[in-house]
Every structure is written in C-alpha cells, then in structure tokens.
Amino acid sequence: MKKAAALALALLFLAPSSALLGVATLGSTSATAACTPGSLALGPIPDSLTATTRNGETVTLNRAQLTHAATIIRVGGQTSGVGRPGVVIALMAALTESSLRMLANTGAYPESADYPNDGNGADHDSLGLFQMRPAAGWGTVAELMDSAYQARAFYGGPTGPNYPSPRGLLDIPGWQSLDPGEAAQAVEVSAYPDRYQNYQPVAEAILTALTRSASTGSGGGDAAPVVPETTRLVFPLPEGSWVRTSPFGWRTDPMTRERAFHSGSDFAAADGTPIYAVADGLVVHAEYTGTYGGLVIIEHTVAGERVASYYAHMWETGIHVAEGQTVTAGQHIGDVGSSGKSTGPHLHLEIRVGGQGGEAIDSDAWLTEHGAEGTTAGEAAPALCTAGGGA
Numbered sequence: 001m002k003k004a005a006a007l008a009l010a011l012l013f014l015a016p017s018s019a020l021l022g023v024a025t026l027g028s029t030s031a032t033a034a035c036t037p038g039s040l041a042l043g044p045i046p047d048s049l050t051a052t053t054r055n056g057e058t059v060t061l062n063r064a065q066l067t068h069a070a071t072i073i074r075v076g077g078q079t080s081g082v083g084r085p086g087v088v089i090a091l092m093a094a095l096t097e098s099s100l101r102m103l104a105n106t107g108a109y110p111e112s113a114d115y116p117n118d119g120n121g122a123d124h125d126s127l128g129l130f131q132m133r134p135a136a137g138w139g140t141v142a143e144l145m146d147s148a149y150q151a152r153a154f155y156g157g158p159t160g161p162n163y164p165s166p167r168g169l170l171d172i173p174g175w176q177s178l179d180p181g182e183a184a185q186a187v188e189v190s191a192y193p194d195r196y197q198n199y200q201p202v203a204e205a206i207l208t209a210l211t212r213s214a215s216t217g218s219g220g221g222d223a224a225p226v227v228p229e230t231t232r233l234v235f236p237l238p239e240g241s242w243v244r245t246s247p248f249g250w251r252t253d254p255m256t257r258e259r260a261f262h263s264g265s266d267f268a269a270a271d272g273t274p275i276y277a278v279a280d281g282l283v284v285h286a287e288y289t290g291t292y293g294g295l296v297i298i299e300h301t302v303a304g305e306r307v308a309s310y311y312a313h314m315w316e317t318g319i320h321v322a323e324g325q326t327v328t329a330g331q332h333i334g335d336v337g338s339s340g341k342s343t344g345p346h347l348h349l350e351i352r353v354g355g356q357g358g359e360a361i362d363s364d365a366w367l368t369e370h371g372a373e374g375t376t377a378g379e380a381a382p383a384l385c386t387a388g389g390g391a
C-alpha cells in the first residue's frame with residue numbers, strides 16, 4: 001500500500017540511549033483482564049468460505065466443513081482454558097488431518113460407515129475430523145464418529161474424555177508458548193509440523209467468520225473487509241520487557257534538532273522482543289522499507305469504533321504477518337527492531353482513529369483507557385476467556 005509509505009513520512013522514530021533505559025521506570029500495564037464472555041460466540045454458519053494458506057493455496061470450505069468448524073469452536077468455548085488460541089490450533093489440526101471432514105474408515109472399521117460421515121479415509125485406523133485412532137486409545141468407533149467427542153478429546157485437559165492419555169492440547173505443558181503448528185503436532189504426534197502451520201491463516205479466517213455476529217456487524221456487505229469487534233485489548237509488548245522513552249506529542253527531534261510532532265509512543269525493548277497485536281483485527285499493511293523500517297498496520301473495531309494500530313521499526317525478518325491476514329489480540333505479529341529512522345531497538349506504536357490514515361491519538365493513553373491487558377512473554381494469548389464465564 002503506497003498510502004502507508006507516504007503516511008510514514010509524518011512519523012518520527014526515536015529511540016533512547018541505553019543510559020535512559022537504566023533510569024526509566026518500568027511501565028505499569030494494568031492487567032484488568034477485560035474478558036468478553038462472548039468471544040467464542042457463534043454466529044450464522046456461512047454456505048462457503050474461501051481463504052489462503054500460508055503457502056498461497058486457495059482453500060474453499062463448504063457448509064458441512066464449516067459446520068464441523070462450528071462444533072470445534074463451540075466445544076472450545078465450553079472448555080475452560082482453551083480460548084481463541086486453542087481453537088485456532090484445533091482448527092489447524094482438523095484442516096490438516098481431514099480437511100474438516102468426518103471421515104469413516106471402512107478398511108479398518110466397516111461399521112464406521114454406519115455413522116454420518118463425509119467420506120472414507122484410509123490412514124491406519126484413523127477416524128474423523130482429527131484422524132484419531134481407536135488403537136491409540138482415543139476412543140471407540142462410536143465415540144470417534146461424533147465430531148463433538150473428537151473436539152473434546154483434542155482439547156483434552158482434566159475434563160477431557162481421555163485424561164490423562166492420550167494427551168489433548170491442554171495436557172501439553174506450555175502449549176500457549178509453542179508455535180500453533182507445533183502445538184497441533186504435539187497433540188497429533190505427527191512428524192510434519194509444517195503441514196499444520198500452513199493452515200493457520202485459514203483457521204483464523206474461519207474463526208473470524210463464524211464468530212462474526214458476536215461483534216458489531218460491518219454492515220457494508222461483501223465489499224468491505226470484515227473487521228470484527230475485538231474480544232479484548234492487549235499491551236503490545238511482554239510485561240517487564242519495555243520502558244517508555246518518548247511520548248506522543250510535540251518534541252525536539254533528536255535527529256534533526258527541530259521541533260516536530262511525534263505521532264506515536266515509543267517503548268524501548270531488546271532487539272527481538274515479541275510484538276503483539278493490540279486487538280483482533282485485519283492486517284492492512286505489512287512492509288519493510290529502508291527509510292521507515294518495517295511497518296505493520298492493523299485495523300480493528302474497538303467499542304464499535306474503527307481504529308488502526310501502527311507498529312514500526314521491525315527488521316525485515318521481524319515481520320510475521322502479511323497484508324490481508326486476520327490476527328487475534330495478543331498474536332505475535334513481529335519482533336522489535338531498529339530499522340528506519342531509529343537510534344536503538346524500540347517499538348513506535350500509533351493508534352489512529354477511523355482506521356489507516358486517520359488522525360493519530362496518544363496510543364499509550366488509549367491503551368490505558370481501554371484497559372489493555374498486560375501480557376507475559378510466552379503467554380502471548382492467555383486462554384482465560386471462554387464462552388462460559390472466564391476469569
């Protein structure tokens with residue numbers, strides 16, 4: 001998007017000296033977890049949905065496949081500790097294993113064809129959405145030909161049907177800090193993590209589409225990209241990893257020595273510190289340019305209002321999202337860098353009202369006003385909010 005490059009002209013990127021880092025007070029990010037109970041509330045199931053995999057393949061899902069996805073989302077919402085991150089992993093696994101189809105396996109279990117199914121599979125004695133094997137202890141044929149049972153078994157945990165073994169997602173220690181593809185692989189005990197990672201953008205698109213009605217509708221029909229109401233707000237850097245260095249507003253530009261308006265807030269952090277999306281949203285720009293540095297822009301709907309968040313100075317290798325991708329609050333979208341007009345590793349964060357190209361407001365104050373949750377490194381997406389109640 002050329003527009004964003006022009007806009008970046010207005011940005012001033014400043015970083016602290018390391019001495020400043022030593023004396024600045026650690027930022028306090030009030031962890032008032034504003035859990036939205038309906039964050040996994042299902043809306044109407046569309047007749048079809050088309051999305052693109054990480055490898056660039058187009059995938060079109062029909063209503064039957066999306067109905068299974070809805071079951072996975074519903075069970076995830078009912079299972080404490082899963083949350084949207086866990087649901088994304090489950091969708092990635094089911095997309096990879098069965099293309100979200102309830103597969104019988106008449107070679108191993110002729111009776112599996114007696115249950116409602118979407119076709120016949122032939123991998124060992126695997127059955128259903130997650131290709132679970134009765135011989136591996138996942139359940140009986142009757143149990144595994146039930147999509148809700150498979151979803152409960154995949155999530156696992158103390159309330160899961162197989163606790164403690166075979167392990168479901170909640171039984172994998174530290175699953176929240178694993179790459180989602182690796183987490184899916186850990187449950188499926190597969191040798192190919194890349195296969196799962198490929199489906200992450202598709203899983204996220206499904207989750208956004210099926211839970212859309214929980215938000216204020218865009219009302220714009222099919223033309224406008226869907227930017228659903230966010231489920232929560234998250235501070236963009238891990239707690240304890242950053243210090244405030246240069247606030248929003250007028251200042252003397254340390255590079256030009258001239259008075260200039262600083263349209264963002266600067267948070268110094270070590271090179272490589274993960275940057276999280278502040279809210280659920282749609283990536284509208286993700287580009288590296290030598291002058292302005294790596295810049296990601298995400299549009300969100302927050303309290304019914306469209307806003308855009310800007311994250312600047314990532315290195316080229318530190319940009320982890322692409323334009324058009326849907327992200328969730330707390331998703332790791334990039335790493336702190338010092339590219340472009342910057343004198344040291346930091347995040348330059350802007351919030352613009354009305355979306356990309358809108359008027360910049362004080363992003364630091366905005367996060368505080370909206371009760372952004374603090375996030376601990378490795379827990380980029382705390383799965384505390386479930387449809388049932390939450391913390």
Ligand SMILES: [Zn+2]
Nearest residue numbers: 012013014348
């Ligand atoms: Zn800045």
